[in-house]
Amino acid sequence: MTPSTFAPLDPVIHAPVRLAVLSLLLSVREADFVYLKSAAGTTDGNLSVHLTKLEEAGYVAIRKSFRGKKPSTTCALTERGRKAFLEYLKSLESYLPQKDHKNA
């Protein structure tokens, strides 16, 4: 396989924390900031930076509200984000040998 046959990877998704966040959001309708931080194993500041990038790209919708007196940030994958993530998975497959595509 030559480098020209590799599909380009979306730079917005191609970062460990952003990839983890999108993977988590793929199987939930919405998740709050604390859950994402704990599941992705990152810090408040780091997650905040990555969520902003995902929101700017239109991949994630962020809603800020209050639960009682506590502020709460809830994130959900947008339709655009879902499509971009699935495209990213397809692109990843092109980096694997042909026989592994089914197992990936």
Add this chain to the structure above:
Amino acid sequence: MHEQDVRDEINVIKAMVEKSRRSTAESGGLFVFWGVLIIAAMAASIILEHFKVYHRIWIVWTAAVAIGWIYSFYFGIRRARSRKAETYAGISARYLGLACGMGFFLACFLFPVLKIYPTETIPMAFSLVAGILFFVLGGLFEWNMMKWIGLIWWLGSVGLGLIGEASRNLVFLGLFFVGYFIPSLALWRKHRSEQRGK
């Protein structure tokens, strides 16, 4: 990008999807509450029957159903406020709970009260709806024990229909303990262990 990097990324995706997909949204707390409520109402009905105060039995069940629905509503609001992530399995389980709750209400309370069918059929109707509840929950959370409990309820509904009325309530009580309290406690324990693991 090296092949190993791709595999690492795929492993991250798999791990994250599994993490959110497998979390049991149902805590089992509401199941236990309804179980205690139903046992209390059954005990009260048996006592009232013993003293031949038959006309008061429906008051006991009306009160139990009202308390159950009010608490369920309160529990739902409280859980929505504390929920960290809303999984699709959790959403399905919530709608299943509501649907079966309505099924229990109609089949085991309203229809007998309206005399659409006799009160003797309540144990069979209850078993039928409980079978649906536990079997589908088992499917949603990929938990075989729950599916077996669902099958036990369905077999129980047939068995209850075949045995005599005299022993039906006693057999139903045994079925209720095995098919309701055990899975409710198992659900509660599973949820607790998942919470500790987070």
